[in-house]
Amino acid sequence: MSKQRVVVVGNGMVGHKFIDNLLQDTKADEFEIITFSEEPRLAYDRVQLSSYFTGATAADLALTDEGYYNDNGVNFVLNDKVTELNTSDNYVVTASGRKESYDKLVLATGSFPFVPPIPGNDQEHCLVYRTIEDLEAINASASQSKVGVVVGGGLLGLEAANALKAAGLETHVVEFAPRLMAVQLDEGGGNLLRRKIEDLGVNVHTEKATTEIVAGETCRYRMNFADGSHLETDMILFSAGIRPQDELARQFDLEIGERGGIVVNDFCQTNVDNVYAIGECALWGGRIFGLVAPGYTMAKVAVSHITGGEEKFLGADMSTKLKLLGVDVASIGDAHGNTPGAQSYTYNDEIEQVYKRLIVSEDGKKVLGAVLVGDVDAYGNLLQMMLNDMDLPENPAGLILPNTGGEEAMGLGVDALPETAQICSCYDVTKGDIMAAVANGCTDMAAIKGETKASTGCGGCAALTKQVLDAELANLGYEVKNDICEHFAYSRKELADIIRVKKIKTFDELLDSHGKGLGCDVCKPAVGSILASYWNDYVLEEEHMGLQDTNDIFLGNMQKDGTYSIVPRVAGGEITPDKLIVLGEVAKEFNLYTKVTGGQRIDLFGAQLHELPIIWKKLVDAGFETGHAYGKSVRTVKSCVGSTWCRYGVNDSVGFAINIEDRYKGLRSPHKLKFAVSGCTRECAEAQCKDVGVIATENGWNLYVCGNGGMRPRHADLFATDLDDDTLIKYVDRFLMFYIRTADRLQRTSVWLENLEGGLDYLKEVIIDDKLGLGAELEAEMAANIGNYQCEWKTTVESSEKLKRFQHFINSDDTDSNLAYVVEREQRRPATKEERIQSVELVD
Amino acid sequence: MSNWITVCSENDLTPSTGICALHEGEQVAIFFCGKNKEVYAVSNFDPIGEANVLSRGIMGSIGEDVVVASPLYKQHFNLKTGECLEEPEHTLKTYPIRLEGGEVQLQAA
Ligand SMILES: Cc1cc2nc3c(=O)[nH]c(=O)nc-3n(C[C@H](O)[C@H](O)[C@H](O)COP(=O)(O)OP(=O)(O)OC[C@H]3O[C@@H](n4cnc5c(N)ncnc54)[C@H](O)[C@@H]3O)c2cc1C
Numbered sequence: 001m002s003k004q005r006v007v008v009v010g011n012g013m014v015g016h017k018f019i020d021n022l023l024q025d026t027k028a029d030e031f032e033i034i035t036f037s038e039e040p041r042l043a044y045d046r047v048q049l050s051s052y053f054t055g056a057t058a059a060d061l062a063l064t065d066e067g068y069y070n071d072n073g074v075n076f077v078l079n080d081k082v083t084e085l086n087t088s089d090n091y092v093v094t095a096s097g098r099k100e101s102y103d104k105l106v107l108a109t110g111s112f113p114f115v116p117p118i119p120g121n122d123q124e125h126c127l128v129y130r131t132i133e134d135l136e137a138i139n140a141s142a143s144q145s146k147v148g149v150v151v152g153g154g155l156l157g158l159e160a161a162n163a164l165k166a167a168g169l170e171t172h173v174v175e176f177a178p179r180l181m182a183v184q185l186d187e188g189g190g191n192l193l194r195r196k197i198e199d200l201g202v203n204v205h206t207e208k209a210t211t212e213i214v215a216g217e218t219c220r221y222r223m224n225f226a227d228g229s230h231l232e233t234d235m236i237l238f239s240a241g242i243r244p245q246d247e248l249a250r251q252f253d254l255e256i257g258e259r260g261g262i263v264v265n266d267f268c269q270t271n272v273d274n275v276y277a278i279g280e281c282a283l284w285g286g287r288i289f290g291l292v293a294p295g296y297t298m299a300k301v302a303v304s305h306i307t308g309g310e311e312k313f314l315g316a317d318m319s320t321k322l323k324l325l326g327v328d329v330a331s332i333g334d335a336h337g338n339t340p341g342a343q344s345y346t347y348n349d350e351i352e353q354v355y356k357r358l359i360v361s362e363d364g365k366k367v368l369g370a371v372l373v374g375d376v377d378a379y380g381n382l383l384q385m386m387l388n389d390m391d392l393p394e395n396p397a398g399l400i401l402p403n404t405g406g407e408e409a410m411g412l413g414v415d416a417l418p419e420t421a422q423i424c425s426c427y428d429v430t431k432g433d434i435m436a437a438v439a440n441g442c443t444d445m446a447a448i449k450g451e452t453k454a455s456t457g458c459g460g461c462a463a464l465t466k467q468v469l470d471a472e473l474a475n476l477g478y479e480v481k482n483d484i485c486e487h488f489a490y491s492r493k494e495l496a497d498i499i500r501v502k503k504i505k506t507f508d509e510l511l512d513s514h515g516k517g518l519g520c521d522v523c524k525p526a527v528g529s530i531l532a533s534y535w536n537d538y539v540l541e542e543e544h545m546g547l548q549d550t551n552d553i554f555l556g557n558m559q560k561d562g563t564y565s566i567v568p569r570v571a572g573g574e575i576t577p578d579k580l581i582v583l584g585e586v587a588k589e590f591n592l593y594t595k596v597t598g599g600q601r602i603d604l605f606g607a608q609l610h611e612l613p614i615i616w617k618k619l620v621d622a623g624f625e626t627g628h629a630y631g632k633s634v635r636t637v638k639s640c641v642g643s644t645w646c647r648y649g650v651n652d653s654v655g656f657a658i659n660i661e662d663r664y665k666g667l668r669s670p671h672k673l674k675f676a677v678s679g680c681t682r683e684c685a686e687a688q689c690k691d692v693g694v695i696a697t698e699n700g701w702n703l704y705v706c707g708n709g710g711m712r713p714r715h716a717d718l719f720a721t722d723l724d725d726d727t728l729i730k731y732v733d734r735f736l737m738f739y740i741r742t743a744d745r746l747q748r749t750s751v752w753l754e755n756l757e758g759g760l761d762y763l764k765e766v767i768i769d770d771k772l773g774l775g776a777e778l779e780a781e782m783a784a785n786i787g788n789y790q791c792e793w794k795t796t797v798e799s800s801e802k803l804k805r806f807q808h809f810i811n812s813d814d815t816d817s818n819l820a821y822v823v824e825r826e827q828r829r830p831a832t833k834e835e836r837i838q839s840v841e842l843v844d
Numbered sequence: 845m846s847n848w849i850t851v852c853s854e855n856d857l858t859p860s861t862g863i864c865a866l867h868e869g870e871q872v873a874i875f876f877c878g879k880n881k882e883v884y885a886v887s888n889f890d891p892i893g894e895a896n897v898l899s900r901g902i903m904g905s906i907g908e909d910v911v912v913a914s915p916l917y918k919q920h921f922n923l924k925t926g927e928c929l930e931e932p933e934h935t936l937k938t939y940p941i942r943l944e945g946g947e948v949q950l951q952a953a
């Protein structure tokens with residue numbers, strides 16, 4: 001059987017996608033492909049076009065190359081426009097006179113920029129923004145211009161304005177409508193976007209209809225507007241929308257929409273047999289889709305139909321999220337609230353320049369759309385809720401109020417998340433993927449990780465993945481065991497109780513009496529942490545050493561190349577110049593990459609195992625202590641400068657922060673603990689996103705608990721107000737020990753509280769009212785822990801026996817030869833794999 | 845006859861933890877199990893994290909297998925066979941090892 005000839009007119013993003021999909025199809029060898037492009041090159045990434053101005057080359061933008069087409073037998077003709085179409089004898093003719101017959105014809109001609117019919121719009125420095133050639137022309141023109149105007153304040157117009165501004169031109173945007181991005185944004189959103197863009201130095205003129213472009217006085221041209229005003233400029237970029245490129249279809253009798261576009265059905269077929277249209281030139285359901293993703297779907301549908309499949313194109317969601325001139329903007333669904341009966345919630349923060357509007361259905365149950373400007377964190381959630389037709393939580397406003405964009409705000413457990421919800425962003429694993437893995441027999445985290453790769457990237461989603469796993473197991477009728485691992489048939493809380501009540505002091509003792517096997521990397525560190533919480537022995541005692549996780553065992557945070565980072569304690573973030581100099585000197589001597597952490601201290605990276613004790617000896621001698629940055633333990637107490645310096649401060653936040661950091665430093669716990677103290681309600685230390693937050697008031701301190709930053713932010717809850725120092729410390733003692741007793745392994749206080757039966761009220765009863773009569777016991781446990789505090793690094797550098805382990809080889813003084821570094825921004829960092837292979841200039 | 849090379853003394857081993865030895869130019873991670881008193885030797889290079897770190901991982905068991913967990917991304921490697929439990933396409937080189945007269949010895953190639 002001879003091959004079917006498929007002719008693809010247009011080799012843009014979608015035309016290429018079609019060809020690529022057809023080549024991947026199992027029936028690929030039944031087809032012979034030939035494609036024509038009016039442009040001088042094969043398909044390139046138009047979406048990233050603007051990056052051409054920031055250094056990307058045509059080769060960087062290319063989506064394919066001639067080699068790939070040649071290897072796969074795709075014939076291509078560049079620089080040759082198809083000008084004639086004969087649908088009765090099935091052939092096309094090009095501008096150069098070439099004639100090709102087809103069995104199937106695919107029109108992927110895209111669209112062209114609309115240039116408003118303004119007299120004078122055809123002059124040399126009047127340009128458009130669509131192809132690489134256009135950009136070359138813009139570059140050339142900009143280099144001879146001082147002032148540039150973009151006509152059109154939509155998505156593309158603002159992208160173009162950014163390019164002009166980056167080229168150093170005085171930049172103006174002229175928009176016919178009363179606001180920017182009129183399609184995607186409502187009035188409030190458009191206004192804020194305008195303010196932000198003007199703050200960046202771009203001049204915005206709305207409600208301006210250009211009547212003519214004439215010779216200018218101070219610049220090359222002058223634009224005259226209908227309202228009598230005018231603007232002088234050296235160049236003009238038209239970005240007033242796109243029009244489907246339907247010229248061929250028009251001339252040769254394919255069905256065309258009233259306002260242009262080649263009419264197609266759900267299979268992307270035109271009204272003529274064997275002729276398809278896909279991408280921006282196609283009109284489906286009366287709509288043109290000016291984004292690349294719907295075009296790609298059409299390409300897939302057309303391939304399916306041509307190869308005998310039945311996939312359909314059923315429209316596409318046009319929600320968008322992007323950064324325009326550095327401003328975050330998102331638009332979801334019915335952004336204008338055009339749906340009959342639609343209601344909305346609006347949040348408008350003029351200080352922080354954040355605007356959010358949530359449009360909900362008449363009955364207040366569903367998301368219809370949203371506009372987000374300045375803060376688009378809620379985009380993912382809202383889009384998921386809309387696409388999955390999920391019910392809104394009780395208080396929908398929470399979805400757009402600050403710091404409540406996380407899942408908590410949705411008031412939903414994992415069960416309510418749709419199957420399409422992305423759980424692991426590193427490997428794009430959805431809830432559905434995890435459910436499928438469970439159905440295929442994965443019943444623990446190790447199996448889920450192996451099967452889906454979820455939480456094997458940065459690991460930030462581990463807790464969420466586990467919750468989905470547990471929920472799914474429960475749904476499938478498995479008994480969800482909270483056993484910490486196969487070696488102990490107990491939860492972390494039960495193990496903590498056993499250890500505390502039976503006064504068990506070592507892991508082996510616990511394993512012999514309550515466990516089996518050898519233990520593993522789950523139970524060992526968990527038990528190590530519980531032992532340390534209650535008895536606070538030196539963690540590197542022989543019987544505890546093997547329990548310590550990656551970081552604890554060498555008292556440093558292991559980095560990707562196996563070296564460590566060093567973080568000395570800087571209580572409250574207060575440090576003397578002399579100590580700062582010591583840190584600088586040590587960093588210099590050992591060539592350590594230096595960075596300020598989010599916890600107001602200084603992190604020195606890249607220390608090798610054998611260097612750790614030498615470095616720490618110097619630091620200990622200079623009066624530093626370990627910062628426990630490596631431990632699941634109390635990290636830092638961040639503070640603002642407070643009343644000693646700040647004009648607004650009402651109490652000494654630094655002094656109090658140092659106090660509590662000294663009290664709780666190094667306390668081992670189910671997960672890390674972060675504190676902060678602010679000197680007044682302005683809250684510069686951001687205490688309300690911490691496990692324990694303290695804010696000064698006129699009458700004492702307000703205590704907040706169970707906040708969290710990180711991957712699932714949670715605002716802390718106000719726990720008690722106007723406390724004196726001693727009461728606050730008493731509460732915190734009890735709170736921390738109660739958490740240590742009852743939390744799951746690796747459960748932050750935020751999640752712990754969410755899962756605590758009775759919630760915040762119950763916690764208050766236990767801590768403040770001492771309902772369980774545990775108060776004194778918890779305080780005594782804390783006192784014992786504090787009494788046993790030692791700086792682990794001090795103990796270590798003083799023990800020659802322990803120091804033996806701090807060398808790479810037991811039998812040689814050599815160091816790890818696999819380490820390699822390059823210099824970036826004047827400091828070294830680990831070389832990437834590519835850099836190693838290319839052996840760019842490496843440093844020690 | 846095979847030759848055994850002493851890399852360190854038994855006293856250098858801490859139960860249930862690893863150490864790294866330089867053996868004929870290769871980095872070998874050596875583990876000592878406090879319970880069954882056995883020693884294990886595998887390559888120190890973590891093929892997934894691509895760094896010489898396995899001797900610093902936590903030792904334990906999964907079912908009957910004695911394993912070490914990578915300190916970087918926590919995959920488990922069987923200390924007897926070198927096989928990675930989560931990603932079986934990766935296998936560590938293993939080395940014959942013995943305790944002899946208070947010394948830890950690896951076999952010469
Ligand atoms: C600056 C810019 C930024 C963008 N940003 C985004 C974004 O962030 N997100 C997004 O989703 N989309 C974005 N888009 C839109 C996206 O690029 C288009 O949706 C996509 O390129 C459409 O693909 P297409 O194949 O339908 O059309 P095109 O990529 O335009 O390809 C059509 C090709 O056909 C050729 N052609 C036309 N007629 C003929 C003929 N008769 N004979 C031969 N060849 C012909 C044309 O020269 C062209 O090469 C952006 C577009 C631009 C210009």
Ligand code: HEM
Binds near residue numbers: 682685
């Ligand atoms: C005169 C009053 C103020 C003074 C002297 C002051 C001082 C400071 C200083 C010195 C820092 C830097 C801390 C660091 O780098 O770690 C800081 C950070 C901060 N300030 Fe202020 N500030 C004042 C008012 C405010 C107000 C009114 C707010 C909030 C509305 C605020 C919010 C913040 C925040 C959120 C940070 C943390 C930024 C970060 O983590 O990098 N500040 N402030």
Ligand code: SF4
Binds near residue numbers: 458
């Ligand atoms: S430091 Fe934290 S947020 Fe940054 S890359 Fe590492 S895990 Fe991710």
Ligand code: SF4
Binds near residue numbers: 678
């Ligand atoms: S929280 Fe109050 S006291 Fe502290 S720095 Fe900010 S304004 Fe000053």
